[in-house]
Amino acid sequence: MTDTALHILKSVFGYDAFRGLQGQVVDHVISGGNAFVLMPTGGGKSLCYQIPALARPGMGLVVSPLLALMADQVAALRQAGVKAAALNSDLPAEERSALWRDIYSGGLDLLYVAPETLLRPEVLDRLARASLSLIAIDEAHCLSQWGHDFRPSYRQLDALVARFPDTPRIALTATADEPTRAEILAHLDIDAADAFVAGFDRPNIRYAIAEKDNPRAQLKAFLKDHEGESGIVYCLSKRKTEEIAAWLCDQGHDALCYHAGMEKADREANQLRFQRGEAVIMVATIAFGMGIDKPDVRFVVHVDLPGSIEAFYQETGRAGRDGLSSETLMLYGAEDIALRSRFIEESGAPDERKRMERQKLDALVGLAETAGCRRQALLAYFGDSCAPCGNCDTCAEPPGVFDGVVAAQKLLSAIYRTGERYGQAHVVDVLLGEKTDRIVALGHDKVSTFGIGAEHDKRTWRAILRQLIALRLVTVDIMGHGGLSISPSGWTFLRDKPELMLRVPPPRRARRDRGAAGIHPELAETDRDLFQALRQKRSELARAQNLPPYVIFHDKTLIELAARRPASRAEMARVPGIGEAKLDRYGPAFLAVISSQP
Structure with missing residues (x-):
């Protein structure tokens, strides 16, 4: 490790030693090498380009996806005594001219710019006349056409390879599976030998996933442990973000909403309040979050199923960037799986893309229904591994498994005997022998499957149904009010009766005691x-x-x-x-x- 790098680390950022792969990356880039860096959020990726930019002659150019993120990063660097600035289209003409004078005079250490601004011919021409120490591409997964945050402007960043062939390039991300990594390397002409992969584990985050029963009551119970803390609540629809935010305010929380349908000024004002508040809850769609640099987000809740494990990892990863204890909760049900499936089928995407999205959804539902350690299942998806973590809900209370062949037969038969047109609640009531007015009126108390499922309670039957939907044995007609039908795979199962192990939902228990709300467990x-x-x-x-x-x-x-x-x-x-x-x-x-x- 160079003395220069260690001096900058201590004098500017206040740390005595590098963590993990940081030191190797910093040395490599200072020496003029290109690099691909995959580190978990909070792992210190920014130091991997900030320190080489300060150590090498010239100005570091950083490609970043969002103006708000750039503003925060620039503010933090200036507080540390680094000469940093952001170039964007909102700059008044006088400030823009002054900024270019600083660039040409060597008055800047780091310049942040969005890809849309950078790729303008006049900007590239002017930067070609400046002295660049390196080019850092943050959130590099955005250039992958298969990624969950694909941005076409990122795709065009390969122009930098030919335009600045002698300037070291460093691409950084916290979220990239093997295909995405390969695509980033190829697109930015970075050799595979120059890839630094530190893994995906975030040991300070506690993962929990639960059946969506009464989402507001579940959210209210969760937030009892997080009074006085900042967090994010993700919803699938714009309308729900507004409703949940209003309800949280009624409950005494300082809550805001954020979605793409809002006026730009309102979105920006809410984001600013969240960034600068210490106990603000942001209720948002996925339009909010990429590149959020707020380190003290203590919790992330999904009240609806996200689109993939990549999205889940990226969104939950916004908690605990400072390395302190943080918590996540994802709620989901059969309707969520069906709705996500419908989105895929109606997307208009090519068949290959749909097939990929189905696989991603299946993997996410598999994570939700696993009887094993959540963290092991999550890391395995990205080709990483760990021992059972002891910091997730399934480690705390391991669910049981059972031979589910007979249960699946009963459920599929109940769907068939009632005409393959009724929803979850009705079919489960038939299995349990509930003589509701509707069941009696339809004559479903006379079918052969009425009352044959008394060995399981209503909650367990819902869990069995979710797993059969995840296994694609049952199809949900989301456009037809959630009617259930047997899929071709379901008919094959009824014929062949292969082995089938299913997960038993864990019993409901009081939430674990985290001590006083709003107080870090790390604090004596x-x-x-x-x-x-x-x-x-x-x-x-x-x-x-x-x-x-x-x-x-x-x-x-x-x-x-x-x-x-x-x-x-x-x-x-x-x-x-x-x-x-x-x-x-x-x-x-x-x-x-x-x-x-x-």
């Missing part, structure tokens, strides 16, 4: 008052500068300050995350808070 009880005082001081300083609080210090740094209680500048300098510029700017204020506490 004796340090909590000081932590809150430091947090308040951070908020005051952030408001005075119109900045998100985490741009000053992450919660992780405040926890260290509360635990170590430095009494001098020299002692404070040893706290991770405090570089020289921040020490000069904020040291006296935070040392005063620490000295004032008993």
Whole structure:
């Protein structure tokens, strides 16, 4: 490791040592090599290009997908004493001219730009006359046509290869399966030997997936442990985001909504409030989130099934970027699987794309229905592995499995005997022998399958049905009010009766105790008052500068300050995350808070 890189790491960013593959990547790029970097969110990808940009002569060019993300990254770098700026179409003419003067005079260390702006011929021409230390392409999975966040403008970034052949290129992402990785390497002409893959595990995130029963009640119960914390609630529709956000406000939460149908100014205002708030809940569609740089998101909830494991990983990965304990919850039901299937079939995509999307949906439902460790199943999808994690719902309370052949036969027969046109609730009631008015009126209390399923309760039959839908033995007519029918594979199953092991839903239990709401489990009880005082001081300083609080210090740094209680500048300098510029700017204020506490 070069002395220059280590000096920059400590003096600018406040860390004594690199983590994982960071040091190898930094050395490689400083030496002029291209690189593909896959690291989990929160793994420190940005340092892999920021430090080489500061160590090499010239200015680092960073391609980033969103203006709001670029603004936060630039603000954070400036707080650390780095000369950074963003070039975008919203800049007034005078500021744009001043920025180009800085670029040509060597007055910038890092320039952030969106691909749409970068690829304009006049911008490329002007950058060709500047001295570039490297080109970093963040969120690189966006260039894959098979990826969940495909952006055509990213696809055109291969123009940079020919335009800047001697400038090191570094492509970075947290989400890329094997086909996506290969596509990124080929498209940006990066050798496979220059790929640095650190894995996908986020051990600080607790994963939980549950049957969608009463989503609002489930969300309310989940949020009891997260008062005073920021989080994201993902919904499938624009209307639902507005309804859930309004309901959360009625429940006493500070909640906002975000979806593509909103006015741009309203979306941007809500995003800004979320970025700068410390206890704000964003209720959003997938239009919100890519590149979100807020490190203190403590939870992510999906009240509807996401589209794929990649989307699930990317969206849940917005929690706990600072490495502190965070929690996720995904709710889903048979209707969600059917609706996602319908989206695929009605998408108008080529058959090959539909086939790929079906496989992705099957993999996600498999993750939801697994009886094993969630983290193992999630990592296996990306070609990674781990031991049973102990930090997911199935590790905490392992569900059982049973021979499901007879149960599947009964359910399929009940669907058939009732005419293959009724929904989940009706078919389950027939199996349980419920003499509802509708069942009696239809004569379904007289069919041979009436009451033959008394060995399972209603919740277990719903779980069995979900698994049969996931296995494509049952088809749901989502356009026909959720009517169930037997698929060709289902008829084959009834004929051949192959082995079938099904998952038993775990019993409902009270949620685990996380201690006081809004308090980090990593924080010792004796340090909590000081932590809150430091947090308040951070908020005051952030408001005075119109900045998100985490741009000053992450919660992780405040926890260290509360635990170590430095009494001098020299002692404070040893706290991770405090570089020289921040020490000069904020040291006296935070040392005063620490000295004032008993």
